[in-house]
Amino acid sequence: MANNIVKIGMIQMNVLFSEPDKNIQHASELVKSAKAKGAQICVLPECMDLGWGNPEASSLAEPVPGKVSDAYQKIATENKVFLVAGLTEREQEKIYNTALLISDGGEILYKHRKINVLTGVEDVYAIGDRIGVTETPLGKIGIDICADNSLNSLSIGITLGRMCADMILSPCAWAVKSDYNIETEPYGEEWHIPYGKISKMFGIPVIGVSNVGQVSKGSWSGWKAIGNSIAYDSDGSLITVLPYGESEECVQVIDVHLTDKKVTGTALSEKIENEVCL
DSSP states (O other): OTTEEEEEEEEEOBOOTTOHHHHHHHHHHHHHHHHHTTOSEEEOOTTTTTOTTOTTHHHHOBOSSSHHHHHHHHHHHHHTOEEEEEEEEEETTEEEEEEEEEOTTSOEEEEEEOSSOOTTOTTTOOOOOOOOEEEETTEEEEEOOGGGGSGGGHHHHHHHHHTTOSEEEEEEOOEEOTTOOTTTSOSOHHHHHHHHHHHHHHTOOEEEEEOEEEOOSSTTTTOEEEBOOEEEOTTSOEEEEOOBSTTOOEEEEEEEEEOOOOOOHHHHHHHHTTTOOO
């Protein structure tokens, strides 16, 4: 696989709270746009169906498989792209913040449930209990969600790297208070640090795609989702930062470079032991 290039569609879309049909229709249009630009894999934001932290999740969430996941599978099939998409999942009495990896033929290949659930929404989402990577024709894909890649939960990304993921793709919902001033307080360092660490440590691309728009419900109501999605390449270099702002919806297709793994297991432990403090 040495030096393979994969085209990733970063879909920084406006997500409407409690409007799954509208969100899915809009996502379908944006995925079509990304495909036209050459995307092989498209990444949609966290909880793209209902909005992140939505207290109505208990009544609106769907199971997997179910109505929302079926729609995601249709989007992947119609556009012949791999799809990584966030949704709100019901399993019996529990609600999960979930991301699906779907093949370009519409098959659900993997399901990740968020582990590092933020303070303030613990009453909305249950905690995920596993992580993994999935072999695909485009490489071995690892999925996590937003704060799973925080510096304080770096062990999740490290474990995906130890599992020989060729890339980590992360649906996100990055938000700030309504009076946040980016001129006096630049945004993003809390993501650039862990993304850069994981990317450089394991030689893999790490991509996070956030939504934009108003956080209109729940304990974070009044905040604004601001995009600012980021991508790091396999050499630890920054590929792109998408626009910042609650109205900055955009679709960008990037090239990421995949490289063969040369160090694994205990040899990898020795290589990285001084590079990270957990």
